[in-house]
Amino acid sequence: MSGQTAAQAMAAAAARLRAAGVPDPARDARLLLxxxxRIEASRVTLIAPEDLAPEIAERYEQLIALRAVRVPVSHLLGEREFYGRRFKVSAEVLDPRPETETLVEVALSAPFDRVLDLGTGSGCILVTLLAERPTATGMGVDLSEAACLQASANAVLHRVAERVNIVASDWFERVGGRFDLIVSNPPYIALAEMQGLAPEVLRHEPEMALTDGGDGLGAYRRIAAGAPDHLVPGGRLMVEIGPTQALTVSQLFEAAGLSGIRVIPDLDGRDRVVAAILPE
Incomplete structure (x- = not known):
């Protein structure tokens, strides 16, 4: 890509990504340039007519080569936007998804003082909730030590670290006390469905954050079983689900003695969140 203007390099990169089957090649070429x-994406137009400096051209070449083999853009940038904030991400945690913002919206629709995030990953849900509710405190647990470190870093980044406790735990194993809000975006893809995922997800995201290695419902069984002992009376439980799981997860929550069960769709109209209340 040397000896080219930024615009030429970007066009060549987009063509290369398109040939590699990358879904939105022009956007990715722009973000990576x-x-x-080391400029904001909005300023790319300003440098378009200029020759690309050799060291920038070399960095760009490496980034495009990695994107062409389907390394996610967020991993190359080291961050991903979620609910209007930038979160540090890596291959050790699930990428924050726009549809998960539905879970955040539902959680914020009523007051809470103490929140528990099960399988916190990057911490995007927990950190967002605490950033939006400056008086609340929270706990995040994850089986992965690397995810706990990532979540802690994001808590520091968004200045909520003093109000949060991140612990390595197998679901409720190391959780004490009761909460008025429990949230989770657990692994819900059935093992049989894994091969149908995009290469970015299948090759570059942690398997334990995607699937339970079984029917995709294992996490919900654990959450339903443990939630009543960790919610205050009237406390809320809400989980993200796969689009076909609403009925089964609702039944699990009902069997655990939870009430007020409702299913909330995402912006695309797909079932996305199941919410329930512990009766008072």
Whole structure:
């Protein structure tokens, strides 16, 4: 890509990504050029007519080569936007997804003082909730030590670290006390469905954050079983689900003695969140 203007390099990169089957090649070429040049993406147009400096061209070449083999853009940038904030991400945690913002919206629709996030990953849900509710405190648990470190870093980044406790735990194993809100975006993809995932997800995201290695409902069974002992009376439980799981997860919650069960769709109209209340 040397001896080219930024615009030429970007066009060549987009063509290369398109040939590799990358879904939105022009967008990715633009974002990665901004990253290579260490500028905001909105300023790429300003440098378009200029020759690309050799060190920027070299960085860009490496980034495009990695994106062409389907390394996610967020991993190359080291961050992903979620609910209007930038979160540090890595291959050790699930990428924050726009549809998970539905879970955050539902959680914020009523007051809470103490929140528990099961399988916190990058911490995007927990950190967002605490950032939006400056008086609340929270706990996040994850089986992965690497995820706990990532969540802690994001808590520091968004200045909520003093109000949060991140613990390595197998679901409720090391959780004490009761909460008025429990949230989770657990692994819900059935093992049989894994091969149908995009290469970015299948090759570059942690398997334990995607699937329970079984029917995709294992996490919900654990959450339903443990939630009543960790909610205050009237406390809320809400989980993200796969689009076909609403009925089964609702039944699990009902069998655990939870009430007020409702299913909330995401912006695309797909079932996305199941919410329930512990009766008072």
């Amino acid at each position: 901004a990253h290579a040049a």
